[in-house]
Amino acid sequence: MHAYAADDPVFVAMNERGQRxxxxxxxxxxxxxxxxxxxxxxxxxxxxxxxxxxxxxxxxTCAYCHQIDAVVGSHNAALQLNEDGVMRGGIQxxxxxxxxxxxxSNLHDRNDLRSSDLCGSCHDVVTPAGVHLERTYEEWQSSIxxxxxxxxxxxxxxxxxxxxxxxxxxxxxxxxxxxxxxxAGVDIALTDFPDRERQRAWVNEELAGSLYxxxxxxxxxxxxxxxxxxxxxxxxxxxPSGAAHDRRAWSEVIAYANGEEVFSSGxxxxxxxxxxxxxxxLFLLRDTGFNAAGEETHMIWDITSVESxxxxxxxxxxxxxxxxxxxxxxxxxxLGAVPDRITLRERIRPMGLDVIDDLIESGDLDxxxxxxxxxxxxxxxxxxWRGEIGDCVESN
Ligand code: HEC
Ligand code: HEC
Ligand code: HEC
Ligand code: HEC
Numbered sequence: 001m002h003a004y005a006a007d008d009p010v011f012v013a014m015n016e017r018g019q020r021x022x023x024x025x026x027x028x029x030x031x032x033x034x035x036x037x038x039x040x041x042x043x044x045x046x047x048x049x050x051x052x053x054x055x056x057x058x059x060x061t062c063a064y065c066h067q068i069d070a071v072v073g074s075h076n077a078a079l080q081l082n083e084d085g086v087m088r089g090g091i092q093x094x095x096x097x098x099x100x101x102x103x104x105s106n107l108h109d110r111n112d113l114r115s116s117d118l119c120g121s122c123h124d125v126v127t128p129a130g131v132h133l134e135r136t137y138e139e140w141q142s143s144i145x146x147x148x149x150x151x152x153x154x155x156x157x158x159x160x161x162x163x164x165x166x167x168x169x170x171x172x173x174x175x176x177x178x179x180x181x182x183x184a185g186v187d188i189a190l191t192d193f194p195d196r197e198r199q200r201a202w203v204n205e206e207l208a209g210s211l212y213x214x215x216x217x218x219x220x221x222x223x224x225x226x227x228x229x230x231x232x233x234x235x236x237x238x239x240p241s242g243a244a245h246d247r248r249a250w251s252e253v254i255a256y257a258n259g260e261e262v263f264s265s266g267x268x269x270x271x272x273x274x275x276x277x278x279x280x281x282l283f284l285l286r287d288t289g290f291n292a293a294g295e296e297t298h299m300i301w302d303i304t305s306v307e308s309x310x311x312x313x314x315x316x317x318x319x320x321x322x323x324x325x326x327x328x329x330x331x332x333x334x335l336g337a338v339p340d341r342i343t344l345r346e347r348i349r350p351m352g353l354d355v356i357d358d359l360i361e362s363g364d365l366d367x368x369x370x371x372x373x374x375x376x377x378x379x380x381x382x383x384x385w386r387g388e389i390g391d392c393v394e395s396n
Contacts (some may be wrong), residue, residue, distance in 0.1 A: 001199075002181075004189050006035040006050050013364035015047045018301045026301055027127070032077040033122045037064045039083050039337060043323070060122070063087075068107060071117040074137065077125035088223050089167070090115075091176065097168050108178070110156025113148070116140060119155040123242060129304045130175045133245060133289065139237035151317070158236055159183045172251035186240065186247070186350040190372040203376060207348070210234040211311070212327075213381040214394035215253075223335040224389055226263070226342060228253060228283060230311055231327035238310035240348060244287040245298070245306065248274045248352040251381075252281040253332060255339035262337040266347070270375060273353035284309055284328035286352075298355045338389065346381035349373065 005011065011034055024046065031039050031047040038044040038057040050058060066087040070080035076362040088105035095139055096102075106112040118138025127133050145153040160179040167178050182195070184202035212231040217224050228251055232239045240247040252266040265281045268274050274284075287310065288296055289303035297303060312326045351373055359365035380395040387393070 001185065001187050001189075002065075002183065004193055005033070005060050006031070006038070006047070006053075006058040007189075007191070007193065007359060008034075008187075009190060009365065009369055010356070010359065012047075012050065014299070015050075017359065017362055017364045018299065019048060020302050021299070029076075029128060029301075033060070033125075035059060036077060036079075036081070037061045040064070040083070065118075066108070068118055069105070071107060071114075071121050073114050073121060074117075075121065075126045075132070077122050079118065079121050090179075091167060094321055095168070095170070095172060095174070096309055097170060097357075099168075107228060110154045110160060113146065113152065113154055115156050116146070116154045119159075123155075125300070127303050129301075131289075131294075131301060131303050131306055133287075133300065133306055134242045136237045136241045139313060143236060143315055144290045144317060145236045145313075153236055155236070159185075164313050185242070186348060186376065188350070188374060190369055200374070204379070207376055208379040210239055211346060211378055211381055212395045213344060213346060213378075214392055215338065215342055215383055215385045216392040217342070217385065217387070219336070219389050220333055221334065224255075224338050226253060226255060226332040226334060228330045228332070228341070228344060229327055230283075230285075230330075230346065232311040232313050235311075235313055238312050240285065240310060243350075244308070244310055245289045245303070246351050246355050247286055247348060249285040249346065249348040249352075250274060251330065252343075252345050253283075254342040255332075255334050255341050256335040257339050262339055263332065263334040265332060271353075271371065273357060274349065275352065276353045281330075281332050283328075285328075298358050340386065342385040344383045344385075345379060346378045347375055348378070349375050 017032045028039055028045055031044055035047060035050060035058055038053055043057050044055055066081050067082050069082040072078045072080055086101040087102050088103050088108050091106050094102035106114050107118045109115055124137040125134035125290035144151040162177045162179050164175055165178045166173040167176055182202050184199060186203055188199040188203060189196045212227045212233045216227045240249050244290050250266045255263040263278055268277055288307045290305045291302040292304045293296040313327060315323050318324060356370055360367050383393050385393040
């Protein structure tokens with residue numbers, strides 16, 4: 001997604017709309033993170049010419065990440081770029097290559113917690129109105145993963161898996177621990193792009209063990225009560241995280257009695273916006289942005305406040321601390337029947353179709369792209385309950 005960050009048609013559409021609606025006040029706000037090399041080299045000031053730039057200036061590029069030599073703030077890409085051509089990395093004693101000079105940097109060493117500051121400076125967004133909208137770095141900083149000790153895990157420890165290989169394709173290059181650069185989360189390329197299908201597989205892999213889920217069924221006069229519990233067990237920050245105001249994560253629950261469906265929530269067709277459902281029991285995880293008039297808005301430059309409903313991560317290992325428990329429970333009443341079979345799956349759309357429709361309606365996004373937006377199901381949450389009142393089924 002780093003390579004795709006300025007090609008992403010949703011990014012292009014939103015930046016264009018933002019420049020128009022703010023009369024250019026948005027300036028370089030978006031390209032600071034989505035095309036930092038083009039900005040550093042004065043090849044763009046507002047991203048409106050991004051399509052004309054060569055690919056080595058679009059997105060978060062190799063030369064950008066590898067020439068960062070200081071982190072000067074915790075959000076909005078407060079990174080210092082040293083255009084000296086020295087590529088910094090986590091290798092202690094790099095061999096000489098004819099291509100460029102190389103140097104060790106603790107900001108690029110995933111076994112050093114300071115490397116998370118480099119990632120984090122882009123992975124926290126404060127909007128022009130001062131709202132801390134995207135908070136992946138802050139969430140990680142307050143977790144047990146950001147402390148020295150047995151749980152210590154930097155962004156790179158989870159997102160750039162190591163394998164044995166060569167850092168440079170040279171005859172004298174030694175076998176080393178090198179790192180996968182795919183850095184998958186939940187987004188995938190929407191248009192033809194290298195590795196798009198592998199991205200999809202990586203996202204499924206990342207999501208597979210992220211959550212713990214259970215279904216329990218309790219008594220209710222004339223029916224039953226379904227209790228779905230979700231806990232964040234594999235993610236080093238909230239789930240979802242980052243652009244959580246664009247994400248829609250929800251539970252699909254269907255209950256049956258004697259083979260007939262007696263209750264459902266969160267059932268949506270692939271091409272239907274989740275928020276168009278009239279579903280009083282929907283278990284929805286997302287952030288919601290509001291504008292100055294208190295209306296919901298999808299557009300970063302309009303957001304003046306945010307409400308958050310996410311699965312937070314582990315912040316303490318002390319069971320006596322109330323913060324130890326961070327799961328969420330959701331209750332569904334089934335009336336007029338006692339179910340004998342219930343299915344659950346937790347689903348996520350990286351981008352809600354309501355956001356996409358907003359951009360299509362304003363004329364900024366090609367309607368043909370609408371069918372390219374994926375929905376993922378989290379493997380560990382695909383559960384089937386069969387039993388009696390009082391029984392539970394859970395992720396293994
Ligand atoms: C401080 C850095 C930063 C700034 C500023 C920023 N972004 Fe992003 N953006 C990110 C990161 C990091 C992601 C990766 C996804 C995440 O964190 O959830 C992202 C993801 C996105 C996505 C991807 C799809 C998704 O799921 O939401 C779009 C579209 C996007 N940004 C548009 C914009 C626009 C338009 C602006 C300017 C109004 C902007 N961004 C400003 C860092 C930034
Ligand atoms: C988002 C930032 C980022 C981008 C973009 C990026 N890298 Fe890296 N790269 C890193 C970090 C961080 C490490 C160090 C990992 C470690 O040692 O803990 C690294 C390590 C490396 C290494 C050393 C071997 C290894 O895998 O540890 C090479 C070589 C490398 N990157 C090349 C590239 C190339 C080529 C590109 C573009 C195709 C690129 N990088 C893009 C952050 C980035
Ligand atoms: C303990 C492992 C772990 C650590 C540490 C971690 N992550 Fe993640 N991260 C995950 C997993 C697993 C997912 C996949 C869940 C998903 O795709 O939503 C994820 C998802 C993401 C996403 C996609 C957003 C979303 O909605 O889930 C971004 C962006 C991200 N991580 C960035 C970071 C950054 C930046 C750091 C460091 C500040 C970090 N991560 C630290 C495990 C980790
Ligand atoms: C210069 C800013 C910048 C830096 C530094 C940076 N990122 Fe990102 N990252 C982005 C942007 C922008 C995107 C989103 C691209 C898009 O979706 O259009 C992104 C996307 C991602 C995603 C995929 C998110 C998703 O929604 O699927 C992950 C995971 C991620 N970054 C992890 C990292 C890690 C780990 C590091 C540090 C080694 C890092 N990033 C450093 C800007 C940055």
